[in-house]
Amino acid sequence: MWGGSRLSCSGNRFLGVVLSRYRGTQTECTRLITSAVYSENQFSWTPQTKPWVFSEYRIMWFKSYRMTFACLNRIKIYRYPWTRLYSTSRTTVDSSEVKTFLALAHRWWDEQGIYAPLHSMNDLRVPFIRDNLLKTVADHQPGKPLSGMKILDVGCGGGLLTEPLGRLGASVTGIDPVDENIKTAQQHKSFDPILDKRIEYRACSLEEIVEETTEAFDAVVASEVVEHVIDLETFIQCCCQVLKPGGSLFITTINKTQLSYALGIVFAEQIAGIVPKGTHTWEKFVSPEKLESILESNGLSVQSVAGMLYNPFSGYWHWSENTSLNYAAHAVKSGVQDHPVPDEFVFKGETEELRGQDSTNAGAQEELKK
Amino acid sequence: MAARLALSRWRAAPAAAGRGPLLSCRRWSGAKADTVYDVVVSGGGLVGAAMACALGFGAWDHICNMRYRAFRRMQVWDACSEALIMFDKDNLDDMGYIVENDVIMCALTKQLEAVSDRVTVLYRSKAVGYTWPYPFPMTDSSPWVHITLGDGSTLQTKLLIGADGHNSGVRQAAGIQNVSWNYDQSAVVATLHLSEATENNVAWQRFLPSGPIALLPLSDTLSSLVWSTSHEHAAELVSMDEEKFVDAINSAFWSDANHTDFIDSAGAMLQYAVAFLKPTKVSARQLPPSVARVDARSRMSFPLGLGHAAEYVRPRLALIGDAAHRVHPLAGQGVNMGFGDISSLVHHLSAAAFNGKDLGSMSHLTGYETDRQRHNTALLAATDLLKRLYSTSATPLVLLRTWGLQATNAVSPLKEQIMAFASK
Numbered sequence: 037m038w039g040g041s042r043l044s045c046s047g048n049r050f051l052g053v054v055l056s057r058y059r060g061t062q063t064e065c066t067r068l069i070t071s072a073v074y075s076e077n078q079f080s081w082t083p084q085t086k087p088w089v090f091s092e093y094r095i096m097w098f099k100s101y102r103m104t105f106a107c108l109n110r111i112k113i114y115r116y117p118w119t120r121l122y123s124t125s126r127t128t129v130d131s132s133e134v135k136t137f138l139a140l141a142h143r144w145w146d147e148q149g150i151y152a153p154l155h156s157m158n159d160l161r162v163p164f165i166r167d168n169l170l171k172t173v174a175d176h177q178p179g180k181p182l183s184g185m186k187i188l189d190v191g192c193g194g195g196l197l198t199e200p201l202g203r204l205g206a207s208v209t210g211i212d213p214v215d216e217n218i219k220t221a222q223q224h225k226s227f228d229p230i231l232d233k234r235i236e237y238r239a240c241s242l243e244e245i246v247e248e249t250t251e252a253f254d255a256v257v258a259s260e261v262v263e264h265v266i267d268l269e270t271f272i273q274c275c276c277q278v279l280k281p282g283g284s285l286f287i288t289t290i291n292k293t294q295l296s297y298a299l300g301i302v303f304a305e306q307i308a309g310i311v312p313k314g315t316h317t318w319e320k321f322v323s324p325e326k327l328e329s330i331l332e333s334n335g336l337s338v339q340s341v342a343g344m345l346y347n348p349f350s351g352y353w354h355w356s357e358n359t360s361l362n363y364a365a366h367a368v369k370s371g372v373q374d375h376p377v378p379d380e381f382v383f384k385g386e387t388e389e390l391r392g393q394d395s396t397n398a399g400a401q402e403e404l405k406k
Numbered sequence: 407m408a409a410r411l412a413l414s415r416w417r418a419a420p421a422a423a424g425r426g427p428l429l430s431c432r433r434w435s436g437a438k439a440d441t442v443y444d445v446v447v448s449g450g451g452l453v454g455a456a457m458a459c460a461l462g463f464g465a466w467d468h469i470c471n472m473r474y475r476a477f478r479r480m481q482v483w484d485a486c487s488e489a490l491i492m493f494d495k496d497n498l499d500d501m502g503y504i505v506e507n508d509v510i511m512c513a514l515t516k517q518l519e520a521v522s523d524r525v526t527v528l529y530r531s532k533a534v535g536y537t538w539p540y541p542f543p544m545t546d547s548s549p550w551v552h553i554t555l556g557d558g559s560t561l562q563t564k565l566l567i568g569a570d571g572h573n574s575g576v577r578q579a580a581g582i583q584n585v586s587w588n589y590d591q592s593a594v595v596a597t598l599h600l601s602e603a604t605e606n607n608v609a610w611q612r613f614l615p616s617g618p619i620a621l622l623p624l625s626d627t628l629s630s631l632v633w634s635t636s637h638e639h640a641a642e643l644v645s646m647d648e649e650k651f652v653d654a655i656n657s658a659f660w661s662d663a664n665h666t667d668f669i670d671s672a673g674a675m676l677q678y679a680v681a682f683l684k685p686t687k688v689s690a691r692q693l694p695p696s697v698a699r700v701d702a703r704s705r706m707s708f709p710l711g712l713g714h715a716a717e718y719v720r721p722r723l724a725l726i727g728d729a730a731h732r733v734h735p736l737a738g739q740g741v742n743m744g745f746g747d748i749s750s751l752v753h754h755l756s757a758a759a760f761n762g763k764d765l766g767s768m769s770h771l772t773g774y775e776t777d778r779q780r781h782n783t784a785l786l787a788a789t790d791l792l793k794r795l796y797s798t799s800a801t802p803l804v805l806l807r808t809w810g811l812q813a814t815n816a817v818s819p820l821k822e823q824i825m826a827f828a829s830k
Contacts, residue, residue, distance in 0.1 A: 145542075146542050147767065147768065147769070149542075155769075156769070158761070158762075158763070159761065159769075162761045162762050162763075163761060166760075166761075166762075181760075199762070199764070200761060200762030200763060201762060202762070203759075203762040203763075203764075204760075204762040224549075227442070227548055227549050227550065228442060228564075229441070229442060
């Protein structure tokens with residue numbers, strides 16, 4: 037049934053992905069079989085059937101051509117494609133996605149380039165992080181509101197978010213599995229003597245540093261990352277382990293809705309070229325409800341969730357009530373002396389299995405029964 | 407605000423103020439070769455110094471301890487007719503303040519000393535070259551602006567602010583286009599002693615065909631003169647002896663030589679009509695004070711022109727003050743626009759710094775540019791129009807402006823709008 041599908045041939049290799057999706061169940065169980073051969077960093081997929089009607093099988097053909105609109109090429113929302121590995125070790129890093137970012141590693145700091153949307157997202161996420169962290173301190177130095185804080189930026193890429201946090205006075209550690217990204221980030225901060233001292237970069241994954249940095253950070257930032265990890269549960273567990281009690285976890289990601297499919301994948305990647313093709317896989321998007329359940333089950337109490345909207349014409353982001361596209365979440369790790377998870381937290385829908393409590397939380401954790 | 411506001415600025419010759427080329431430069435002490443400044447302000451005139459202070463904080467207090475004058479009213483009238491416009495605030499608040507150039511500079515210098523831990527001043531140095539960064543970070547090339555000084559040393563900065571006057575070296579080095587033309591006029595400035603002490607709280611301006619002459623109060627016995635006129639006349643005025651100069655000033659304010667009967671009657675007609683339609687109070691015409699003496703060393707002149715930079719900002723560069731816009735002094739708005747630039751730029755920079763942004767990033771610099779271009783373009787256009795309108799004694803235009811002035815005078819809300827715009 038996909039015999040008539042197009043194979044674009046521009047001298048590059050193709051990536052074929054077969055998705056099998058089973059409808060009819062309420063769970064979001066998806067099996068993804070990937071055989072990945074990447075050449076270009078950009079690839080797109082064209083569904084052969086209407087997107088809202090999932091047949092049993094859907095083939096996505098990856099074409100490696102770049103499609104950009106001249107007027108919109110400033111605006112690309114770039115995520116981190118962390119590819120999936122099938123291995124027995126618990127890892128959250130997806131190697132196929134690593135390759136995607138490899139080729140664009142030098143483009144991070146072009147503010148009008150493909151990463152422009154991430155640059156302008158700083159206007160939202162830096163105040164979000166800063167203001168929520170300031171609530172936890174009595175007073176602060178006017179010039180360096182975050183001084184004295186240790187922050188871990190997971191999936192820092194080229195350091196787009198790491199540097200502003202460093203400028204605000206925090207000691208930031210940025211980690212990313214893509215070596216080239218870390219190189220770009222290192223080089224960029226090396227010109228500024230102050231940032232050079234405050235920021236430290238490492239090319240590694242979160243799991244690799246969990247042992248040595250247990251309870252070391254006041255805040256962990258995972259911005260535009262969780263939609264690329266393989267094993268979200270493990271990832272959140274690790275985040276929780278490296279946080280001090282009472283520390284904050286900040287996540288920004290994309291919701292898994294039909295709207296995010298239509299706008300985030302079809303429009304942004306296919307049509308407008310805002311996001312390089314193949315950056316995102318819709319199945320990996322995480323809904324706020326699912327994220328909240330995982331956070332809560334790991335002893336992180338969700339303080340706030342807010343929607344973010346991107347205007348591709350102006351290039352600016354805005355806060356929104358609507359979380360069906362992008363959203364930001366702030367959760368706090370319960371400390372030993374903290375009060376338990378607030379009762380007013382309401383769970384929306386979905387039957388989820390709760391994992392057992394994370395070992396780092398000694399205090400009495402109330403199970404949220406659903 | 408950013409944790410470390412390292413300000414470095416220097417003064418290129420502020421020719422507009424008629425001073426000799428006092429070149430000064432400000433720099434952060436304790437600098438090693440590889441220190442990167444947050445901001446460097448190039449140009450040490452009123453606007454440059456004020457920018458340095460604003461980024462390091464607060465200077466008005468010093469001014470209050472020195473000479474300044476509040477004025478309550480402003481009367482502007484035409485030499486070719488009886489038409490006048492009076493700006494008057496009904497309540498007794500001051501409409502504005504006249505502060506001498508020197509007084510402001512003195513206050514700013516004092517303030518800069520007070521914030522010297524954050525701001526360094528490099529006196530007597532001149533920037534001879536600028537190196538701009540690539541728009542796109544490239545390997546091994548510095549992302550900062552490099553400024554080469556006359557003595558061979560280099561400064562690096564994240565943001566260069568050009569406040570070096572209408573012949574801005576910064577603007578030229580950046581290749582920013584500048585729309586400009588010269589008026590065939592020079593302005594003569596002087597400090598005058600009035601014949602008798604009065605409650606000197608009115609600002610006077612009369613439009614002569616050769617150019618406007620303005621008398622601005624400084625104290626009960628002192629006023630400041632700004633007389634824009636042709637180059638030759640200006641040169642004469644500066645060189646003539648004191649008595650003749652004083653006579654020239656007095657006759658400029660009082661003489662009716664340029665009136666014509668036709669215009670007078672036309673003006674009177676409209677005046678009756680206005681009084682009929684709006685028989686509310688009309689402030690009585692006041693007579694300007696007469697001048698007795700001139701301060702000997704205070705007389706000087708400088709040429710006038712209009713200028714407007716096509717872009718106020720580039721990556722890691724911002725232009726403020728006369729470097730961005732140059733205007734005729736007839737509305738007294740030149741340095742005010744510069745101060746407005748400062749206020750807007752400081753606002754944008756502090757918001758950016760609080761978000762941890764790179765100070766030289768275009769995202770907030772374009773915000774400053776949009777704000778100020780909107781405001782300044784309108785003011786420049788209006789001032790240029792007024793200048794051209796009042797430069798002639800051709801009857802139709804005189805009639806037009808006579809009636810226009812009288813009509814504007816009659817419409818109080820319009821006058822209030824004008825005052826509000828000018829005080830922004």
